[in-house]
Amino acid sequence: MKRMLIVALFVGLLLALLPMTASAQGTVACDDEVVVVKDDWLAKFADKYFGNPYAWPAIMAWHNKAAQADPSKFPDKIINADLIEVGWTVCIPSTEDADAFLATYDPAKPEMLYAAGASGQLVVGSWWTAGGEAEGLNGMFSIYKTRYPDVEIVNATVAGGAGTNFKAVLKTRLIGGDPPDTFQLHAGLEAEGYSPETYLTPLDDLYASEGLEQAFPPDLLTLLKAYGDHYWGVPVNIHRSNVLWYNKAIFEANNLTPPATWEEFVTVADALKAAGITPFVLGTKDGWEAGHIFEDVLAGTLGAEKYNGLWTGATPWSDPGVTQALENFKMMLSYANTDHSAHTWDSAGEFLIAGSGGMMIMGDWTDGWFTSKGFTGYGWAPPPGTRGIFVALSDSFAMPANAPNETNAMNWLKVCGSLEGQEAFNPQKGSICARTDCNPALFNAYLQSAMVDWGQDAIVASVAHGAAAYESWATDYKDVLTLFVASGDVAAAQAGLQQACVDAGICQ
């Protein structure tokens, strides 16, 4: 009896250890398989097999279906009907299958030609989980749904401001060979953090075929190509980092105007303080906020050109301007709420809404956040010294090198880059379009003013949001500022910033 039990256990164990049988993917029967030679094209095959050159969509659709079912046998999908490469093996359907397809084929629905466009999944990774940004994302989802009704969209979001948690999850998925089909990426040098030459797909062809180079402004294109001279993502929006928000009622009651220079900042802050109001509110709990505000202080102290130089090595971090920027930041902190390390940027923003805080500096997602809070009594201005400078960041979507549903992902990127997609996304998200042709009437007053500035200001890249520097450098930069906020030690902070630049391999 005991022996039987042991045998039974043993057998059970063996069964449990047996590898899972390969998932049952239906194979697609090919009537013939033909290897492409020079001067072949799809219409030629259609003529040869079906006596009708116009039957080529049947071959394309059938081949893509076969390639979807058995990628080892048909590794190459036909993405462009006019482009098949020598050496590809193309699956030819039987005459009945071809006729059946042609009977239902609608040239207005090109997705019928892409097997994956007609079915399967689209796994979208982002850190947009709540509020306007989630609504904007859903807006793009519904456009995708109408274009590709049979694709199941899997919304793989991970919560956490500035995407820090999401990125950690994503990186393990990329290294582990289990990437989503597309994911959110800050446009700019953040791409370096994903080793794009290995893990991402360059999107240069997509830019060419969709005419995206004409749709986006040149400054943005430079930013998008900053790493390795390839496009790694399709931008869906532009945010501005340098916005000073203020409580209008307080400013009016005290007869103040938003400060345009550092001297004015001191005057305004002193007046607010005398009125019993915390002049400047901020939260530093999540670690990136100090770095965010300081980049605006840097731009406002150094000016656009020297600020850009910091990230290319043209401006040394030992520059007296950096010392002055740190002094300015320290001065701002002396007017701030003392419990800032207990607050996130939005919980600090509550003070401004409640009327106990006067000003804050935060990116223009604050506009959407105020709206969601039902607060309308806010005004905005560029922080001191940054009039005429637009510190920009942009969210884009990228495609991993081995995305499981490549065609679905490509279709998604087309939606992201399209006018329709951007007009659905941005008014909800509270950002302006990356495209230059969006209709301003769709946007609120703040965003309309941002669109005007975007068109005329000097555009510089945000470091706190992944545009200006490699992520490893941006992290070191952020650590230095976290220490500075506590210590107020200007010399140590400047040395730390210099060291971070050296570690990044930009400075000597």
Added chain:
Amino acid sequence: MRRRLNWERVASVVLLSPAVLATAVFVYGFIGWTAYASLSNWDRLLPDLSFVGLSNYEKLFANQRFQIDLRNTVVFTLVFLVACLVIGFVLALLLDQRVAGEGIFRSIYLFPMSISFIVTGVVWRWLLNPGSTELGSTGINSLFDMLGLGFLKSGWYTDPKIGIIAVAIAATWQMSGYTMAMYLAGLRAIPEELREAARVDGASEVQIVRHIILPLLQPITLSAVIVLGHISLKIYDLVVSMTGPGIGFATDVPAYYMWDTTFRGNHFARGAAIAIVLLVMVAVLIVPYLIRSTRTEAEL
């Protein structure tokens, strides 16, 4: 008879082997892999496993943030251990007086242990939120205000000097019930005759605690130190939910820095080095205990 024994032996080897294999690969194999990664040049997402020796450790120990982290770990461990042991012991002594409703008190003190550190972190973030002079106090500080004890107010976790102690307070709240339960079990195992004998010899209650009970509870104290010690060295979730790295890294700990530098900064080798340092710290605490307990088992 002999054949049968062999058969059972074979079966036991076969049945144990998956667990042994899984442990070998997923625990010790990965420890080895992490140790190797910490000696490599893996500083981007794309693995670069070329060997660079101990340079990652040199840079790590020279890193100001990591030095603060180590200091925080030491302070946290000391405060947390001492507070848990003292509070747990006192609670156990009080409960051991056979008070009415002992079961209720026991449950109340033990309940915090049953919730996760994440919840504890959120609750204590609000309780120890200092508020500000401009906008008024919150949490415990406003309680002090109400009681006229304003001088006790503190910046708690926003004070760079004592920030980590505020986190230790939250951890103590959660885990001192656990030490209480251990001590209570230990106290109940001490035969009443011993105390009676001491009383007959004229010992005061304090003397009984000092000379009879404490020495007899020594093994319990040791177990508690081991369990609490390794919790405190590895602490991560409480810090994440309560404070994050804090102002000037006041509440940063090595485990948080490991996560931050690996997945945010892409310094994979540096992250692996922190992991190994953490492992060594825990091993220093646990290995002697393991050796001792296996020896005791062998003697039995």
